[in-house]
Amino acid sequence: xxxxxxxxxxxxxxxxxxxxxxxxxxxxxxxxxxxxxxxxxxxxxxxxxxxxxxxxxxxxxxxxxxxxxxxxxxxxxxxxxxxxxxxxxxxxxxxxxxxxxxxxxxxxxxxxxxxxxxxxxxxxxxxxxxxxxxxxxxxxxxxxxxxxxxxxxxxxxxxxxxxxxxxxxxxxxxxxxxxxxxxxxxxxxxxxxxxxxxxxxxxxxxxxxxxxxxxxxxxxxxxxxxxxxxxxxxxxxxxxxxxxxxxxxxxxxxxxxxxxxxxxxxxxxxxxxxxxxxxxxxxxxxxxxxxxxxxxxxxxxxxxxxxxxxxxxxxxxxxxxxxxxxxxxxxxxxxxxxxxxxxxxxxxxxxxxxxx
Numbered sequence: 411x412x413x414x415x416x417x418x419x420x421x422x423x424x425x426x427x428x429x430x431x432x433x434x435x436x437x438x439x440x441x442x443x444x445x446x447x448x449x450x451x452x453x454x455x456x457x458x459x460x461x462x463x464x465x466x467x468x469x470x471x472x473x474x475x476x477x478x479x480x481x482x483x484x485x486x487x488x489x490x491x492x493x494x495x496x497x498x499x500x501x502x503x504x505x506x507x508x509x510x511x512x513x514x515x516x517x518x519x520x521x522x523x524x525x526x527x528x529x530x531x532x533x534x535x536x537x538x539x540x541x542x543x544x545x546x547x548x549x550x551x552x553x554x555x556x557x558x559x560x561x562x563x564x565x566x567x568x569x570x571x572x573x574x575x576x577x578x579x580x581x582x583x584x585x586x587x588x589x590x591x592x593x594x595x596x597x598x599x600x601x602x603x604x605x606x607x608x609x610x611x612x613x614x615x616x617x618x619x620x621x622x623x624x625x626x627x628x629x630x631x632x633x634x635x636x637x638x639x640x641x642x643x644x645x646x647x648x649x650x651x652x653x654x655x656x657x658x659x660x661x662x663x664x665x666x667x668x669x670x671x672x673x674x675x676x677x678x679x680x681x682x683x684x685x686x687x688x689x690x691x692x693x694x695x696x697x698x699x700x701x702x703x704x705x706x707x708x709x710x711x712x713x714x715x716x717x718x719x720x721x722x723x724x725x726x727x728x729x730x731x732x733x734x735x736x737x738x739x740x741x742x743x744x745x746x747x748x749x750x751x752x753x754x755x756x757x758x759x760x761x762x763x764x765x766x
Contacts (some may be wrong), residue, residue, distance in 0.1 A: 416658060440475070441475030447481070449483065484500075485526065491525055492525075546760070554593075554626045554630050559576075564644050583608050584596045585755070598619065607650075633685075635686070670708075670709070686710055687759060689715075
């Protein structure tokens with residue numbers, strides 16, 4: 411406790427009544443102050459006490475006094491987690507409004523392998539962001555975000571792809587999720603972790619992405635197309651690996667589906683999604699090309715950037731973008747983290763949805 415207090419510069423409460431430190435009742439004060447209570451690890455014993463309203467230590471009394479949401483991160487041996495009593499206790503706590511993350515599979519305290527390992531701290535913190543954001547500016551809205559590049563098969567080994575890492579799209583999914591939206595993330599192959607509470611649809615090709623986006627967008631309030639979708643694909647993929655038998659090889663390429671055009675066609679018929687935001691990754695004439703795409707695709711907002719810039723291209727954590735709207739306005743953002751860019755774009759989405 412002393413080490414934790416020294417590192418965080420925050421007091422660590424250990425006893426239910428600390429008469430020499432407080433005139434207030436400690437557990438009541440802690441419960442009232444909390445926007446969120448995280449119990450990690452939540453043992454089988456603690457879950458049982460919480461489910462049955464027992465208050466015999468600082469943790470359980472604070473939980474009873476807490477008026478904010480409670481996030482549980484269970485951790486115990488596999489047999490204890492699988493026991494019917496633990497299952498019943500978890501069901502009671504969920505019905506009362508508690509949230510739960512985990513447990514995961516892995517090596518347990520006993521040395522055995524199985525389900526019961528506490529969720530990693532990074533995931534617990536991400537779950538906390540999700541819980542706290544549920545009443546945000548996009549609460550009740552469904553938002554579809556696309557991320558990453560697509561792969562168009564040449565043969566079972568090779569494909570046509572691009573340099574997209576998916577970082578910008580994932581940051582947008584986080585930002586919309588943190589504002590309370592019900593987010594579906596449709597992504598190509600990436601090495602990134604999906605935000606907690608976000609529905610994930612993994613795809614490979616442009617055809618697969620179009621099908622997934624149109625399915626997810628049915629009834630959605632907004633679509634943010636941040637994915638780098640291939641413009642062309644081989645007319646047909648070879649069944650077996652193409653051997654290096656000659657000096658040159660020609661590929662017969664055809665256009666991939668225009669996902670934004672398909673969304674626009676549906677929107678003209680149903681009025682949904684209410685807002686569509688696109689991205690323009692350009693190498694020259696950035697503003698002119700982005701404005702042309704905004705008009706052609708019927709977008710409400712387009713986010714343009716020069717991907718040749720070393721600090722705002724692919725596979726980096728920063729971006730320098732221009733936000734262009736249908737009224738002709740162009741907001742030039744300075745070099746920012748992709749998280750900050752996502753926040754700016756999502757704030758514009760909030761404004762759009764309130765106006766539309």
